[in-house]
Amino acid sequence: MDAPEKERTAAAGVALSSEVARFEAGAMLRAGGNMASIGVLNEGHLHAALKDWYARPGDQVEVPVESYQVDLVRDGLLIEIQTGSFSNCARKLRDLVERHRVRLVHPIARERIIVRLPEGGRGAVRRRRSPKRLGFERVFEELVSIPELVAHENFELELVATREEEVREWVKRPRRQKYHWRVSERRLLEVLAMRLVTNPQELLELLPRTLPEPFDTAELAEAWQQPRSLAQQVTYCLRKAGALEETGRRGNARLYARRPMPAGRLAGQPT
Numbered sequence: 001m002d003a004p005e006k007e008r009t010a011a012a013g014v015a016l017s018s019e020v021a022r023f024e025a026g027a028m029l030r031a032g033g034n035m036a037s038i039g040v041l042n043e044g045h046l047h048a049a050l051k052d053w054y055a056r057p058g059d060q061v062e063v064p065v066e067s068y069q070v071d072l073v074r075d076g077l078l079i080e081i082q083t084g085s086f087s088n089c090a091r092k093l094r095d096l097v098e099r100h101r102v103r104l105v106h107p108i109a110r111e112r113i114i115v116r117l118p119e120g121g122r123g124a125v126r127r128r129r130s131p132k133r134l135g136f137e138r139v140f141e142e143l144v145s146i147p148e149l150v151a152h153e154n155f156e157l158e159l160v161a162t163r164e165e166e167v168r169e170w171v172k173r174p175r176r177q178k179y180h181w182r183v184s185e186r187r188l189l190e191v192l193a194m195r196l197v198t199n200p201q202e203l204l205e206l207l208p209r210t211l212p213e214p215f216d217t218a219e220l221a222e223a224w225q226q227p228r229s230l231a232q233q234v235t236y237c238l239r240k241a242g243a244l245e246e247t248g249r250r251g252n253a254r255l256y257a258r259r260p261m262p263a264g265r266l267a268g269q270p271t
Contacts (some may be wrong), residue, residue, distance in 0.1 A: 217253070
């Protein structure tokens with residue numbers, strides 16, 4: 001893949017009503033007219049829309065590989081789109097990566113529009129723009145499930161910055177009388193940017209440029225203006241991937257420094 005592919009942008013605003021119909025029609029065709037096909041029936045709007053956007057001519061869709069179902073296959077590269085927790089696909093990825101090249105594609109909502117459905121089905125739909133703008137660093141919240149895979153020569157991680165609608169509905173908690181707002185669906189509106197990570201060194205590039213060397217998690221959290229809990233997840237993942245090493249302590253705080261890339265694990269040439 002050339003440099004523009006490693007961080008490409010696209011203005012792909014969609015009209016949701018027509019797009020949903022198109023994705024369902026596409027899924028029907030891919031399933032041979034049977035919407036009950038494995039992997040199609042259970043996918044949500046965000047997953048289906050992102051798969052449709054990501055696919056290229058010639059890609060195989062919803063392919064059985066060994067005992068698994070894979071979203072896309074492109075010239076021998078297995079592409080798995082994961083919109084939720086990486087723990088849900090950790091076993092699958094660890095198994096497949098031993099015999100196949102695997103790319104995990106993960107969307108991160110840089111911009112969100114919150115859509116609240118009327119309570120009890122009565123009233124108007126309410127929409128507002130969320131003030132939160134999430135960056136690629138939020139991938140570490142999920143990467144804690146599979147941090148060592150980043151160092152595997154057959155594994156790639158592609159991060160997708162999106163603009164989304166987050167649909168919430170007012171529902172009763174299970175086994176309780178209290179109601180709460182539950183996210184019922186995420187809808188893709190636009191793909192804003194993409195970033196491909198092929199080795200641990202490229203994960204280090206997500207760290208703030210102003211970060212001192214060595215640093216502790218408090219300094220990382222301050223540089224990013226993010227919770228310290230996220231900074232702790234970052235250092236855990238980078239240590240497991242072999243990109244960081246603990247160099248000592250400053251009081252009770254552990255200090256970390258970047259590790260040079262081992263010979264033989266340089267940036268690959270992904271498809």
